[in-house]
Amino acid sequence: MEPVTMARALNLSLRDALAGDEQVLVFGEDVGTLGGVFRITDGLQKTFGADRVFDTPLAESTIVGIAVGLALRGFRPVPEIQFDGFVYSAFDQIVSHVAKYRNRSGISLPITIRIPFGGHIGAVEHHSESPEAYFTHTAGLKVVAPATPGDAYGLLRSAIADPDPVIFFEPKARYYMKEEINPELEVPIGSARVAREGSGATIIAYGPTVSLALDAAGAAEKENISLEVIDLRSLSPLDMPTILTSLQKTHRAVVVHEAPVFGGFGGEIAARISDDGFDLLEAPVARVGGMDAPYPPSRYEKLYLPDVDRILEAVDIALAYG
Amino acid sequence: MAEQTFRLPDLGEGLTEAQLVTWRVEEGGQVEVNEPLCDVETAKAVVVIPSPWAGTIQKLHARPGESVAVGSALVTIAAQGAPAPVEPLPAESVEATPSTLVGYGPGAGPPAGIRRRARVAPSTPQMGSDVRAAPFVRQLAKERGVDLAALTGSGPGGRITRADVEGAASPVAATSAAAAASTTDGERRISVVGIRKAIARQMVRSVTTIPQFTEFAVFDATKLLAARERQKQSGRSMTPLPYFILALVKAVRAFPLMNSSWDEAHDEIVVKQPINVGIAVNTSQGLLVPVLRGAERLDLMAIADQAARLIEGARAGTLKPVEMSGGTITITNVGASGPVETGTPIISPTECCVGAFGAIKPRPMVIDGKVVARSGAWISISVDHRIVDGALATEFLTALVGELETSRA
């Protein structure tokens, strides 16, 4: 198979999900005729018809709200939120209903909410945010974020097939990353992946920061520092065994995400490691992330976001603990 | 007239490349500011790119149908007095790198290592996953130069505790922290660090966790001194210490329970196989306890050699951490200098027994009903009452006295 971009892999995944299950519906702003602002839904309306792939009015709250209703009626809705910064108006529906419906009624809602997230694309305000921690904090949701085209395909299939609601974060900075994918390969929710093996320290990343972590590991190799990179893929549930297995080898962990560090998801990872792997640690779990300031104007985003240097700086400190 | 090369910008929030559809200018032709240069197709749209400068087209860098990476040269224009575009932020490599996945993604950032501060020489982690110790303890071991792998953990499940590390701490590392002293109103406060702190902790732990009692005896050292004299004549001078150690080892072999420790987590007595004799040594750093390992396999001469080496090493601060850890029973020679007859030694927290020997000197003894002057010394043992009762301690002390009084060279 030809290498495909992550955008194309997601498109293929939606296509196969729509073909495989008539109950799957894809909808959101501009997903129909236009094929989505990132073309993730390109051509789907043409193939599957405007009943199953449709444009909605501009209203995130109700896009998610009707997903609840459609799911109750037996469909598997796959709504799209156009950009990370626009999910907040749907927050009430997601937190109060999507996440809690089963607990309140015994009825499962197999909804997959797709959200492009993260920065590094030089965009204007509200288009580069990393709101994952709001959702990992919400019980009743599963939260995933692929980092590669192959995982994007497989994880989206798993998310749509899952009986519970899944928040599916797509790293838009990686939409045009290419690789060969294998549609047969299952990517279950809740399983992390060792993206690179190493022994000196473990970098834990997800979504857009995985390739950054790999870049850091490549740079470190030149200094004879061996770094292991874990691509979480799934934030909730979190694959602790993969993390702990790595720490048995490295005893040092550096968590990298684009979201601000204070109150970010890295805090949960660090706490879990402290809970389950306290004895393994030879250095405090380091967190590298965005500044604790609002996402800046795009010309400053590279300084705001984690980069190879900041990761290696954290690695240096972890290693200095001996 | 300055030549300037116009590079393909990111035309739509994170695009990486565009396909050149058609040129609207040709090499050698003139172009005005904002006059269309070419049409390109991105993943999002076909767009017309207007010229940023007026001037003569020097070179077209791509052919129709060709894919152009964002940041690659598109056209070179000999511009008429137009200022070069001001790039206000720190200059970036405009050549797209393969790892740059979108727009001016991470790959085009400053090269690794430039901003990084405080390069610290990385150390290779040696810790096997079988060593169980909390991060703090690992850090402490590093500070004190203690090899965790060489320690036997006294904590639950073999976990190495802070006390284990402190007990094995090396003097060299310990002295690295200077003791800061400050004075107020006639009293002087001494910041306690290093060995002093380690001793303090060990002692507190011992007396607060171990119910211990001490028994005393006096032994007749006549034969011991005679044997020592014979040794001396055959060219080998030694202190009484090797005789004490040998006697202790022999007594312990008869009473293995004296070579044990109490496992608080499991309410079990752990009887140790090798007899590793800790030798309390007064050094300029404070009290250190080098360990003579496997003493049950050594004869007097070997014990003498090892003990001498260990004591010297402790005083010189050249011992390895492993040589100061893993003791199973301890001996202290309180009479080695000065008039001290005896004392009540405190047990090392991971042991059951400690023995103290006083100075050997002539003292009145009753032999065959007569008071005679004989060389003798006090001996005392402190034992863990959880493991050993008074009767057993007495039997052990009796055996120890017996060994000392029948010492041979």
Added chain:
Amino acid sequence: MADVVQVVGTDDPVRPLFSEAGELRADARSGLGLDAAALRDLYQKMVLIRRADKEALNLQRQGELGLWGQYLGQEAIHVGAVAALEPTDWIFPSYREFGMAMCRGVDPAEMLTWFRGLSHGPWDPRKYAFAPLAVPVATQVPHAVGFAMGSKLRGDDDVVLGTFGDGATSKGDWHEAMNFAGVFRAPVILLCQNNHWAISVPLAKQTAGSIAERAPGYGFPGIRIDGNDVLGVFAAVRAAAERARRGDGPYLIEAMTYRMGAHTSSDDPTRYRLDSELQAWSAKDPIARYQSWLQGQGLLDEAAAAAIDGEAETMAEQMRTRLRAAVPAPAGEAIFGRVYERPPDPFTEEREEFEASLEGT
């Protein structure tokens, strides 16, 4: 009966000015009280803001801006609405109102630093009575209503203009703000720029009813007018503002226009829009229409028009030069500088650490 439907301020001074089709009546047009200079000024402003829009698109294509959202075709609304207000009346824009900002005196080169990625808020809203842009759709409408409520509480006689697109009327924020405006009788003009498209979604798929007719449901009047007639927009906004200033409450104006460009420079309208529709709207171009009306009135000769075009070129050139020369704020200031008035200590420490990390780069 207690439950009567009460329409706040049933007095409607706007509707009589317009035909059923929303065209400004001839007598109303001649009765606006604008002298020749004021009428020419409207033309000049439309030409200038169109030229700025064109130049910004060029700058985006040349890599100088990250993005540009054209307002091509909507100039009559931008110019007419601002001209109808007092300079102290606040305007709450969405993100396509650079023309309005220019009419308020904001420097276009400075404004463009927003699209250049140098600033989230290049102008002082208090200086121009012009709020920051609001990208999350419709979120500015409650702000406009709240500001107007505040004016009423303080007993000031200023009014507020909240403007938004047709897509915004789908969002809860819009409906909630409309309701509050009615309940609190806020002195606010709610100006919908109905340009027929919310990115790729056409009006018919956005809303099944009439936007203007929603106003009575919230207790105040609304009207649909021709948004490509600068005098019509001027007349409607001025009448609605006078009404609000009198204390008669909110008014909804749905100004019909057309987004002649793409949604933004990242968009490709050829995927969803027909050329024929574009051509039909080209015939209603607000500048061409007004120019020919002015010429008919003998208020604009060719020399005057050419002078204005020349002025526009000069402005565009300056805008280009000055934008390229825009000096960015130091990174520490840009990222941390305006977040808190009283920054917490850990925040300040993080800023200092960040700034220290930049030294030597």
